[in-house]
Amino acid sequence: MTFLSDVWYVSWRELVIYLRTPVRILMTVIQPLIWLGLMGNMMQGFARSPMVGEMLGTTSYLTFMTPGIILMTVLFGGAFSGMSVVWDRRMGYLEKLLAAPISRAAIPFGKALAASVQAGIQVLIIVLIATALGVRLATGPLGLVAILLIAMCFSLIVSSLSLSLAARIKSHETLMAVVNFLTMPLMFTSNALFPIEAMPGWLATIARYNPVTYAVTAIRHLTVSGWDWLAIASSLGVLAGLTIIFLALSRFLFQRATSE
């Protein structure tokens, strides 16, 4: 029971700080929104052609793109968990946590939990703005709940990865660089921005193995077409598996790095 309490309080601290700085919330949603607003608007024209419309599954590129943007915010937001460790380490707060009788694993778990709550908030903001731009969810409010769950689950994966890296990396800039190194390619080689059908062979193969694709596909179904249980279930299965793997990895690396 104390383990859960430890996890909760580690994440409570992150969330209090997060909610106190609305600027930070803004920073993480602005980038995806710029993509949505600028690129999304731009591409609207081309989505109207019938061939493309069929590939996308919808005549609105904005609707097609929104799930991709949701994943973008989850990807970039998740990277911040690792940053918080670098920051804590510099401030001496990490030492303070380690000197207390809390379970070591509570640190990465708590921060991952906080990241997923933050992701939920950010996704909500994105969906609201997308709705203002004319996007409609095919599955309504219930679908939104499902989307939030998928996004938050994916956020656990990204943040545990970031936390695993932070167990070893001691500088902000290096962590940022490594995280960008991973997130950009993940985004680009998935079906976030364009459908798999539009990709050249080699790219499509990569996309099929990309975890981001699984999350995007599930959310896209919920946004564009409706409750396709088979697709959603298989996506969720993959994501759940990855979540467990990465959480375990972060716990392992953290315990190793912090008990010299």
Next chain:
Amino acid sequence: MTQDGCGAPRGDSARLTHARRESPLRATAEFARKALVIAELEARKLRHDPTELFTRAIQPALWLLVFGQVFTHLRAIPTGDLRYLDFMAPGILAQSVLFISIFYGISIIWERDLGIVHKFLVTPTPREAIVLGKALSAGVRGLSQAVIVYALAAALGVKIDWSPLSLLGVVAIVALGAAVFSTFSLIIACLVKTRERFMGIGQVMTMPLFFASNAIYPIAIMPGWLRVIARANPLTYEVDALRALMLPGAASAYGLGLDVLVLIGVTALLILIAGRLYPKVAI
């Protein structure tokens, strides 16, 4: 305190009055010399950190390989006679130089923390020379990035104009572009003063600058409001010039002369502002 030719000791105020007596040619030469010293210092730092440049190659590679290929294939964006991949290559070149330059400002925050800024401020070097020196070294960084993008583009089959005149032109434009955005980032660094805030703002600025330009799609297909922003964006002029110089058979939409003029003008303006703000970062 050194003595000048007239035997009068040089102090700060004496230096100013003395400078007025110098010919403007000597003053410019002196200014340029000081700027070059600083540029050389920064270029030396570059040699110590080549891994950063490599990771910066990932971005343009992704854009050209993935984005470029897909949209060329889809023929979704009307780029006239040019293949889409060729059309976007100069835009990606400008983008990668933009990225490298925008995060340049962080070096000034490091220098502030190490006390180097204070050291510079007490020398008689004019602030503008310091800033210009940094802009020039950012230009050097940008050029190395340009080489990477050229290599990628050539590998992907983009038809490039390899004539020495056009290469020289590209070098000049890239240097100017780097100067503009690195000085801009210096101004931001002087205003925000902390690393964390800078990283946050840096991320937020690069995307709009990039999307609200003609880098990846022609201005003609933009909605009205976006077109206005793009016309005011220095990146647009940089891309326009690069497109004309880099690709055979592509003409500049605004005229090469105007492009260069805009870039020089913006650089000069930003250097003046940055020179004023530079001491602020020391606080």
Next chain:
Amino acid sequence: MTTTIQIEELVKVYRGGIRAVDGVSFAVEEEEIFGFLGPNGAGKSTTIKCVIGLLRPTSGRILIRGTDVRENPKLVKRMMGYASQETAIDDRLTGWQNLFLQGRFFHLSRKEIAERGEEVLRLCGLWERRNDSAGTYSGGMLKRLDITAALIHHPSVLFLDEPTLGLDVQTRKVIWEYIERLRTEQKMTIFLTTHYMEEADALCDRLAIIDRGRIRAIDRPGALKAQIGGDIITARLGAPAERLGALVTAITALPETVSVNPMEGDLHRIVARQRGDQLIPEVFALAAAHDVAVESIRLHRPSLDDVYLHFTGREIRDEQGSREEIGKTRMRQRRLRR
């Protein structure tokens, strides 16, 4: 008197073979303020971290109130409070929130935190400012809060790593007074590390001189100074080597002299048995006889500087350190000197 802290042959070897702590043994009595004095890199922080449990010792025994740390780590952790070199207060939370979190991390109930939290906040004088963001606190307030937060779970032993690092002179005195009060009012046993001579002198009942991972001497500051002898004469002597050598031998032979140690430059430390002022004229006479110029001369009572020099052969000097260290020091100063 029960031994509150007992350390036996503590060794810590880092990956890469660096022996940061090389067989350190000492004991701290109940309600004693015990200090480790040494420069950066001597092994002070490493020792504290091994005792706290932040680092795993390579070998050695650590007993807190008779309980071996390895046998019952959770119990021992509850007995210890720790404040690190960095002031680990989150600027973005309020003083109260920082304290509250600390309490929850030590598994105290809300009621316990409410009561004890008020008690310790009043103790350090921050009760009125408890709902203000810690970002608005001065450097001294941050340090006081940090030390206070370490007390929330009623530990009996307090470990302070460089408690006044980065603070300005007046604030350091305030913190010293506070630490004294903790010992007397709260009946705490305190172990601290420092590289400040004045701090060790002002606070510590007993002191261990630590250098390169080993303890060179343990005693009360007064006793350590007495060990060296009486006054210290520092003289700058200028002459070629042979004449100088002869002079040094002659001075050492004097009955009042304890030892003569050459130092950097042309400085020489002459330790007098008791009366340095009586030794000086004899030094001048000998110097004239040996045709050596006495360029400057100084007399002072032994300080811990001299103690340190005596036991380690070196002076405590703030090491420049790497670029990272400099950056860290500057950041710490900017934060604590507001």
